[in-house]
Amino acid sequence: MKKIVLLTAVSSLLFFSCKQANPEAVEADVAPMANYEVFGDSIKSTAVLSQLEMSEAYKNMKAGDTLAVQFKSKIEEVCQKKGCWMSLSLDEGQKSFVKFKDYAFFVPMNAGNHEVIVSGKAYVNVVSVDELKHYAKDGGKSEAEIAAITAPKITYSFMADGVQINQ
Numbered sequence: 001m002k003k004i005v006l007l008t009a010v011s012s013l014l015f016f017s018c019k020q021a022n023p024e025a026v027e028a029d030v031a032p033m034a035n036y037e038v039f040g041d042s043i044k045s046t047a048v049l050s051q052l053e054m055s056e057a058y059k060n061m062k063a064g065d066t067l068a069v070q071f072k073s074k075i076e077e078v079c080q081k082k083g084c085w086m087s088l089s090l091d092e093g094q095k096s097f098v099k100f101k102d103y104a105f106f107v108p109m110n111a112g113n114h115e116v117i118v119s120g121k122a123y124v125n126v127v128s129v130d131e132l133k134h135y136a137k138d139g140g141k142s143e144a145e146i147a148a149i150t151a152p153k154i155t156y157s158f159m160a161d162g163v164q165i166n167q
Contacts, residue, residue, distance in 0.1 A: 036117070040105040041162035043119040048072050054122070055091035058156040061124045070119040075111050075165070080140045083107045088116065090156065096122070097135075098158040107163060115166040118158060125157040 049057070049071040057067060073088040076095060083106035088096045098118060100106065127135075129149055136146045 035167055036164040037167055039107050039163040039165070040100060040160065041119070043070060043117060043162045043164055046070060048117055051089055052091045054096065055094055058090065058094070058096070058122065058124065061122070063124050063126055063154070065124060067122045068120070069122050070117060071122075072115065072117045075107075075114050075116050077139060078107060078109050078111050079135075079138045080109055081138045083109045083111070085135065085138070086111065086116075088118070088158075094156060096156045096158050097125075097127075098160050098163075100163070101159050101161040105163075107165065111165050117164045118160045119162040120158055120160040122156070122158050125155050127153050127155050 047070070049069060051071070051073045054069070054071040054073070057069065061067065073090070073096070075086050076089050077087040079085045084100065084103065086098045086107055088098055090096055098120075101120065129152055132149045132153060133146050136149060
């Protein structure tokens with residue numbers, strides 16, 4: 001009996017000390033929750049980075065680097081033609097441009113301002129003028145705004161294989 005009580009106490013202590021290992025990470029069991037709609041692959045239960053943590057991770061990356069990660073943010077903008085990309089908030093006004101792996105799924109075009117958890121690969125990308133103009137057109141920008149795009153842009157990009165949007 002003493003062994004069972006001791007084993008239970010040690011197990012509990014280990015469990016709670018592991019939970020405290022990264023207090024900045026968002027605590028979430030991200031298996032599909034009742035208030036989240038899943039697009040693409042289901043997201044496995046692991047630590048999910050906050051917007052601030054993801055922003056810091058991007059700052060430490062250079063073009064060509066990739067990082068397998070999950071993070072939680074707010075959807076700023078969604079492709080208004082098909083829902084084939086979205087832009088997520090990061091820290092200090094930065095954004096992460098999210099596309100979907102193998103063009104296998106889309107998100108609702110009215111998903112803007114919803115909380116989202118994405119799973120996939122983060123990377124730093126240099127986007128050409130032609131591609132920037134294409135995305136601006138898909139985003140519903142005016143002809144004047146599209147014409148004003150004249151230089152490539154370094155972006156924080158993300159290739160998502162799974163997305164969960166809070167309804």
